Amino acid sequence: MPQKKILIKGAFILTVTGFATRIIGFFYRIFLSRSFGEEGVGLYQLIFPVYALGISLTCAGIQTAISRCVAAKCAVGKHSQAKQLLYTGISLSVFLSVIVMLITQQNARFIAVHFLCEERCTSLLVVLSYAFPFASVHSCICGYYMGLKQTEIPALSQLLEQIIRVAGVYLLFRLFTSGGNPPGILIASAGLTIGEIASAGFCIYMLRFRQKIFCPSAKSSGCSIRRILINLLGLSLPLTANRILLNILQSIEAVSIPVQLRTYGMDTSHSLSMYGVLTGMALPCVMFPSAITNSIASMLLPAIAELQAADSRQEMNHLVKKTAGSCFLLGSLCCIGLLAAGRFIGSHIFHSSMAGDFIITLAWICPFLYTNNCLISIINGLGKTSQSFLFSAVSLTVRILSVFLCIPFFGINGYLWGLLASQLMLFFMCLYYLTKKSHIL
Numbered sequence: 494m495p496q497k498k499i500l501i502k503g504a505f506i507l508t509v510t511g512f513a514t515r516i517i518g519f520f521y522r523i524f525l526s527r528s529f530g531e532e533g534v535g536l537y538q539l540i541f542p543v544y545a546l547g548i549s550l551t552c553a554g555i556q557t558a559i560s561r562c563v564a565a566k567c568a569v570g571k572h573s574q575a576k577q578l579l580y581t582g583i584s585l586s587v588f589l590s591v592i593v594m595l596i597t598q599q600n601a602r603f604i605a606v607h608f609l610c611e612e613r614c615t616s617l618l619v620v621l622s623y624a625f626p627f628a629s630v631h632s633c634i635c636g637y638y639m640g641l642k643q644t645e646i647p648a649l650s651q652l653l654e655q656i657i658r659v660a661g662v663y664l665l666f667r668l669f670t671s672g673g674n675p676p677g678i679l680i681a682s683a684g685l686t687i688g689e690i691a692s693a694g695f696c697i698y699m700l701r702f703r704q705k706i707f708c709p710s711a712k713s714s715g716c717s718i719r720r721i722l723i724n725l726l727g728l729s730l731p732l733t734a735n736r737i738l739l740n741i742l743q744s745i746e747a748v749s750i751p752v753q754l755r756t757y758g759m760d761t762s763h764s765l766s767m768y769g770v771l772t773g774m775a776l777p778c779v780m781f782p783s784a785i786t787n788s789i790a791s792m793l794l795p796a797i798a799e800l801q802a803a804d805s806r807q808e809m810n811h812l813v814k815k816t817a818g819s820c821f822l823l824g825s826l827c828c829i830g831l832l833a834a835g836r837f838i839g840s841h842i843f844h845s846s847m848a849g850d851f852i853i854t855l856a857w858i859c860p861f862l863y864t865n866n867c868l869i870s871i872i873n874g875l876g877k878t879s880q881s882f883l884f885s886a887v888s889l890t891v892r893i894l895s896v897f898l899c900i901p902f903f904g905i906n907g908y909l910w911g912l913l914a915s916q917l918m919l920f921f922m923c924l925y926y927l928t929k930k931s932h933i934l
Contacts, residue, residue, distance in 0.1 A: 563640025
């Protein structure tokens with residue numbers, strides 16, 4: 494099948510399930526905001542920097558490495574080595590995730606008090622930690638299938654994870670409420686773990702009983718595991734280091750917003766509520782259409798890696814131009830739509846006029862935000878992970894500076910302006926690199 498058709502088919506499958514997942518998540522966030530209030534949503538959102546950092550340490554870099562290596566191996570017919578890469582990656586990732594789980598549990602209170610500046614997050618972190626081993630298995634298997642450009646398993650596992658998470662939280666909420674004990678936001682943290690358990694179980698089932706490749710065969714074992722591990726680490730370590738550093742910067746940004754809002758003059762409850770509205774309502778709404786561009790970005794990385802290995806430069810240039818242009822057009826249309834409907838969404842769907850104001854302000858980042866996902870994926874597909882890290886780090890630094898320098902004087906609007914500036918800067922840095930340095934665009 495031609496590269497273009499493979500990309501379109503894979504992106505279509507991921508987009509459909511991505512939209513379904515986001516629709517479920519959209520109503521899920523409405524349920525959380527109405528059941529636990531804006532402050533409860535703010536507490537829940539505070540634990541995500543820790544969750545993202547744990548994923549970065551245990552599986553994010555390994556998943557990307559598996560995807561790229563599998564695409565390269567299969568392009569030259571080395572399918573048995575591709576399978577062995579998966580098995581080795583899962584073993585390494587699960588080992589790391591168990592260590593991170595135990596460290597998180599032992600230091601949950603310290604992290605909550607000194608890092609998140611909110612002791613009430615302690616129990617949420619303990620429950621969340623159990624998700625890491627299952628997330629590792631889920632991520633590695635999805636990386637393998639993305640390398641093969643077979644998106645059905647990753648798409649279905651993503652959808653299943655969301656359905657089980659939402660259903661689990663809803664059932665727990667109804668169970669506690671019917672017993673006369675209204676539950677806290679802790680059950681939302683439990684939902685994350687339940688969802689990861691379900692998606693990992695599904696992925697293992699599909700490998701072991703449908704594809705029959707979960708255990709290495711004698712033939713594939715003939716390839717040195719040590720050599721495979723070295724190759725996998727050679728690519729995954731820079732990616733993991735990049736993800737960790739980026740997540741540390743994102744974590745500093747996330748936990749500092751409520752603190753700086755208090756510096757601006759708000760009390761703890763109001764600052765958490767505003768943070769919950771921004772990250773739990775407005776940003777997910779703005780990010781909703783990016784299910785399309787995220788799907789394209791996921792397919793672009795192995796596609797670019799394969800075209801680079803085959804030295805098909807003309808086809809690569811055409812693919813990059815078409816996808817980048819389409820993403821920018823989609824972002825522009827979404828910007829117009831959110832500007833027109835932002836206040837209605839905030840007041841009638843989220844029952845929060847504050848959310849409507851945030852959506853209108855954030856709408857301006859859509860053309861750049863959606864395109865940046867694909868541009869970064871293209872750069873990673875070229876194997877220039879250090880370059881993509883540098884660009885992302887500069888963009889995040891601008892956002893962090895806006896938190897510390899602008900929020901104390903201008904409130905949350907100072908951060909929103911910084912967010913727009915960071916996306917513009919990332920967009921033009923990627924364009925410059927791909928045009929002047931790589932001669933692709």
